[in-house]
Amino acid sequence: DIQMTQSPSAMSASVGDRVTITCRASQGISNHLAWYQRRPGKVPKRLIYDASNLESGAPSRFSGSGSGTEFTLTISSLQPEDFATYYCLQHNIYPRTFGQGTKVEIK
């Protein structure tokens, strides 16, 4: 199975901060990676697909990059509604695997 390792596991940030989350795959997955946001009490919502494509309706402050084994999710200016847990998901091969999550908390 492909292991997806996210870093950091948790972070504290302030409104307006630039935030970067990294996801590393244990083997190459091309650009077959998605990023999800999970707010408390809500179902996960996809923000980015195919590593760098912004999901329709997702705010433009979210961006994704990377290919192969290293990927990043960037929030250019953190907003109050962005405090949540973020997950990467590889969909290159089966079984699909999620990263362990990155919890973004208010500083």
Next chain:
Amino acid sequence: EVQLVESGGGLVQPGGSLRLSCDASGFTFSDHNMDWVRQAPGKGLEWVGRTRDKTNSYTTEYAASVKGRFTISRDDSKNSLYLQMNSLKTEDTALYYCVGLIDDIWGQGTMVTVSS
């Protein structure tokens, strides 16, 4: 409105069985591959498995942690997805989501608790 509604969760003893159902509406269910994803209390998301559509012969894929114990099936005539869970373990305790991952369609989840 696109909707997925899960049912069938509950409390079951270790070694027991449970069948989850998911009713779909608002989209052409038969055209979609469908997944189950779970989240254990205090843990992250875990992909459980997938059933492909009729075009792809309804073939299935599973996570190693459930392979041989869980079976995913579907009934396109009823717009329904199923997860048959056998030989349940305490570590299967989780909120189970019915998901159309390709189109990012999620149900609200149904809770399964495995405990004696």
